[in-house]
Structures are given as C-alpha cells and as structure tokens.
Amino acid sequence: MGVLTVFLELLKDRKTFLDEIHQQVQLKTKISALLLCSFICYSLYGAIIGSFSSPQQAIASAIKLPALYLLTLVVCLPALYIFNVLFGSTKSIAQHFTYVLSTASVIALLLCGFAPVTLFFLITINSHQDYSFFLLLNVAIFTLTGIFGVSFLYQAMRPDELELDRNVKLRAKILRLWLMLYGFVGSQLGWTLRPFFGSPVSNFEVFRPRSGNFLSGVWNAVMNLMTGAG
Amino acid sequence: MSADWQNLRLSPREIEQWSGLEVGDRWVGGVLLGIYRFAKLQHPLDWVGWVLFELATAALLFVFTLPIGLGIARMIPSNRLMLMGMGVSTLGGMVALYGYRWRKGRSLQTLLHLFEEIDRFHEVLGAIAVVDQLAVAQGKAAPAEHHETLQLTRDCLITGLKTERILREQRNWMVQDGSTHLEQSLALLKTLDLQMQADEYAEILQQSVAIAERVQQELYGTGKVGNPISMKRYESMKRYE
Numbered sequence: 001m002g003v004l005t006v007f008l009e010l011l012k013d014r015k016t017f018l019d020e021i022h023q024q025v026q027l028k029t030k031i032s033a034l035l036l037c038s039f040i041c042y043s044l045y046g047a048i049i050g051s052f053s054s055p056q057q058a059i060a061s062a063i064k065l066p067a068l069y070l071l072t073l074v075v076c077l078p079a080l081y082i083f084n085v086l087f088g089s090t091k092s093i094a095q096h097f098t099y100v101l102s103t104a105s106v107i108a109l110l111l112c113g114f115a116p117v118t119l120f121f122l123i124t125i126n127s128h129q130d131y132s133f134f135l136l137l138n139v140a141i142f143t144l145t146g147i148f149g150v151s152f153l154y155q156a157m158r159p160d161e162l163e164l165d166r167n168v169k170l171r172a173k174i175l176r177l178w179l180m181l182y183g184f185v186g187s188q189l190g191w192t193l194r195p196f197f198g199s200p201v202s203n204f205e206v207f208r209p210r211s212g213n214f215l216s217g218v219w220n221a222v223m224n225l226m227t228g229a230g
Numbered sequence: 231m232s233a234d235w236q237n238l239r240l241s242p243r244e245i246e247q248w249s250g251l252e253v254g255d256r257w258v259g260g261v262l263l264g265i266y267r268f269a270k271l272q273h274p275l276d277w278v279g280w281v282l283f284e285l286a287t288a289a290l291l292f293v294f295t296l297p298i299g300l301g302i303a304r305m306i307p308s309n310r311l312m313l314m315g316m317g318v319s320t321l322g323g324m325v326a327l328y329g330y331r332w333r334k335g336r337s338l339q340t341l342l343h344l345f346e347e348i349d350r351f352h353e354v355l356g357a358i359a360v361v362d363q364l365a366v367a368q369g370k371a372a373p374a375e376h377h378e379t380l381q382l383t384r385d386c387l388i389t390g391l392k393t394e395r396i397l398r399e400q401r402n403w404m405v406q407d408g409s410t411h412l413e414q415s416l417a418l419l420k421t422l423d424l425q426m427q428a429d430e431y432a433e434i435l436q437q438s439v440a441i442a443e444r445v446q447q448e449l450y451g452t453g454k455v456g457n458p459i460s461m462k463r464y465e466s467m468k469r470y471e
Contacts, residue, residue, distance in 0.1 A: 002262060003283075025243075026246070026252050028259070028260030028263065029252050029254055029257070029264075030259055031262075032260055032261030032262035033261060036283075036286055036287070036290060036291060039289070060241060062295065066290075066296070070294070071294070071297065140335075206299075206303060207300060207303050
C-alpha cells in the first residue's frame with residue numbers, strides 16, 4: 001500500500017478506512033502516509049498564504065502551517081488517550097493517533113480545496129489595502145475547514161451507544177471537551193507562530209514578539225476592516 | 231482457470247498475517263520507520279521517487295523541530311542561529327532514523343529474500359494466466375499440470391514466512407541464552423528421552439509378564455502359576471493328544 005493510496009482511500013472510502021483503524025489494520029503505514037500527505041497539503045496552502053507579502057514569508061509559512069496543525073495534535077493527543085483509557089476505551093494510542101491524524105488530513109485536503117479561491121483573491125486584491133480582508137478570509141476558511149475536520153473526528157471517535165459500558169456517555173463528553181481543547185491549543189499555537197501572512201507594511205520576520213492572544217488579534221482585524229484602516 | 235491462479239497469489243493481508251509485519255509495494259514494516267525494498271527500484275523514476283520521499287521525510291522532521299527554533303528565537307533573536315538549531319536537530323533526527331532502519335534491515339534480510347521469491351512466484355502466476363488466456367482464445371483447453379507444483383510452492387513460501395517470523399521473534403531468546411541454554415535444553419531432552427525409553431521397556435516387560443501369567447492360567451487352570459496340580463493336569467492333557 002503506497003502513501004498516496006492511503007490518502008486516496010481516506011477520500012474515497014472513509015467508512016472502510018475507519019473500520020480498518022478500528023481493526024488495527026496497517027496502522028504504521030496509515031500514520032506515515034497521513035503524516036506525509038497532510039504535511040505536503042499544509043505546506044502548499046502555507047506557501048500560498050505566505051506569498052501574500054513576500055517569498056521569504058511563503059517559505060516560512062510553508063513550514064509553520066504544517067507545524068501548527070501537527071504539533072497541536074501531538075500536544076493534545078496524550079490528554080485524549082489517557083482520559084479515554086481511564087474511562088474504559090480499549091483503543092491503543094496508535095489508533096488514537098491515526099484517528100486524529102485522519103482529522104488533520106481531512107482539514108489539509110479541505111484547505112487544498114480552498115487553495116484556488118485563496119490564490120484567486122491573492123492575485124486580484126491589493127496587498128496593502130486589503131490585508132485585513134485577506135486575513136479574515138483565511139480565518140473564515142480555517143474555521144470552516146476546522147469545523148468539518150472536528151465533526152469528522154467526532155463522528156469517527158464517538159463511542160458507540162450500543163457499547164455495554166457505563167462510561168460511554170462520559171467518554172463522549174470527554175471527546176467534546178477535548179475538541180474544545182484542541183481548538184484552544186491550536187489557536188494559541190497559531191498566535192505564537194505568527195505571522196503566517198506577513199504584514200505588507202513591515203519587514204519579514206520569522207516570529208513576532210509575544211503579545212496578546214488569538215482572539216484579540218481577530219478583534220483588531222475586524223476593527224481595522226470596519227474603520228477602513230486596511 | 232485464471233481465477234484459480236489468482237487464488238494462489240499471496241495477498242498483502244495474508245503476508246502481513248504470516249510475517250507479522252506491515253507490507254507494502256515498496257516497504258516492509260511501515261513507511262517512515264520501515265525498510266525500503268531497494269530490489270524493487272528498477273527504473274530511474276523509482277529512484278527519483280525514493281529521493282523525493284526521503285526529502286519529504288527530512289522536511290517533515292524539520293517541521294517538528296520548529297519548537298526548538300522558537301525556543302532559540304525567544305532566547306537569541308537571530309534567524310541564522312534558529313535555522314542552524316533546527317537544521318542540526320533535523321540532521322540528528324535523520325541519522326537516528328537511518329540508524330534505526332539499518333538495524334531493522336539487518337534483522338529482516340531473510341524476509342526480504344522471501345519477498346523477492348514471492349514476487350517471482352507472482353510473476354510466474356501472471357505468465358501462466360496469460361498462457362491460459364491464449365490457449366482459451368485459440369479454442370484449446372487450458373493446461374492444468376502446473377497447478378499442483380504451484381500449490382506446493384505456495385505452501386513452501388507460507389511455511390518460509392511463518393518460520394522466519396518464529397526465528398525473528400525468538401531471536402532475543404537465542405541471543406540472550408546462547409549455546410549454554412541450548413546445551414542444557416539438549417541434555418534435558420536426552421534425559422527425558424532415556425526416561426521415556428526406560429518407561430517403555432518397563433511397560434513392555436510388565437505386559438510380557440502379564441501375558442505370560444494369562445497364558446499359564448489358561449494352560450494350567452485357575453491355580454497359581456507353578457502349581458504342581460496344574461502341572462499334572464497339563465501332563466494328562468499331553469497324553470490325550
């Protein structure tokens with residue numbers, strides 16, 4: 001089974017793919033393939049959004065965007081696994097990792113789907129005046145793809161109601177809480193690793209100094225758009 | 231007939247089940263942490279694919295070293311130092327990965343040879359299927375004389391896979407205990423064998439005695455063996471003969 005075959009299988013036949021994870025079929029191959037393919041998709045999208053300001057930013061974002069998604073998974077995975085096992089889950093950590101990686105891959109694929117739209121706006125807008133618009137457009141794309149990815153994970157990992165386990169409802173709650181944690185950690189890591197777009201009015205920088213948080217950044221962008229500050 | 235040949239093929243799932251390792255077209259034991267089957271790289275494009283794959287792996291590792299770069303950037307605001315830190319970490323990671331693959335590759339040499347044999351077997355099956363189709367197209371009956379030989383080859387390959395797995399999984403035992411353990415085990419086996427032989431002799435002797443007793447009882451009546459009355463009866467019987 002090749003790397004691309006695994007990725008295409010996730011696209012074409014998700015039910016079989018998830019069943020195979022459940023039965024622990026070729027987990028190592030799946031993990032490797034999903035890691036590599038999602039990394040490539042994120043890098044591609046990162047390069048597109050980074051090219052909004054400069055080629056250097058394009059390279060930096062091609063590294064930082066996959067890091068944002070994959071590191072968030074690595075940071076949040078132990079909490080999900082330990083709590084699930086504590087409350088009766090029999091799935092291994094490799095199975096948990098494959099599930100969350102599948103989610104990251106779905107998000108990566110959706111981002112790649114939006115790549116032509118982002119590229120279209122990148123070419124047609126004025127980089128100096130429409131910085132906030134481009135920023136908010138991408139926040140919307142990331143939010144949308146994130147919601148789809150998270151709902152995929154919820155459907156895939158939700159404990160079966162027919163399971164004869166007293167903790168099934170509790171595990172479903174844990175999964176919902178974990179998804180919130182995932183979103184929270186992801187947004188904060190995204191804020192830490194910024195800039196992804198690069199401001200057209202300032203010089204290139206790999207990381208910005210620590211200040212504020214993700215929500216304050218989005219609020220500032222909305223205010224700028226409202227007041228026409230660009 | 232070609233369906234029969236297809237049934238003889240060893241599917242990846244079967245190979246995985248017998249060898250205990252994940253098997254792909256090019257990989258054994260997973261993709262990133264597995265062994266690449268270089269014997270399968272026959273065209274220059276295959277080598278290009280392999281190089282691209284290794285580059286992607288290095289880039290993936292580079293991405294995971296970003297926290298190191300972030301840490302350096304927070305302490306010393308220098309992009310060059312940050313890139314150097316990330317580069318050295320990636321290099322270290324790649325060296326560790328290659329070391330792991332090399333060690334794993336050494337222990338899987340026999341299995342890789344077996345996979346080459348399986349590939350040849352599949353090629354033969356493919357060739358026979360083509361010959362069958364040609365025969366059918368010409369209105370002749372497809373020859374079936376190879377079926378038994380191929381079934382035998384298939385069984386041999388399966389046995390080989392299973393044996394290799396046992397040897398691989400028991401290697402730790404062999405290495406740790408070495409020849410001393412083996413000698414002790416052999417000595418124990420010999421003792422057990424001798425004991426069993428002695429038990430068998432004892433049983434045979436007991437059975438012989440029991441048979442002899444039963445024969446004497448039949449011949450001399452219900453009395454005890456060696457009873458003089460019974461001996462007399464035996465002599466009288468001899469006279470009537």
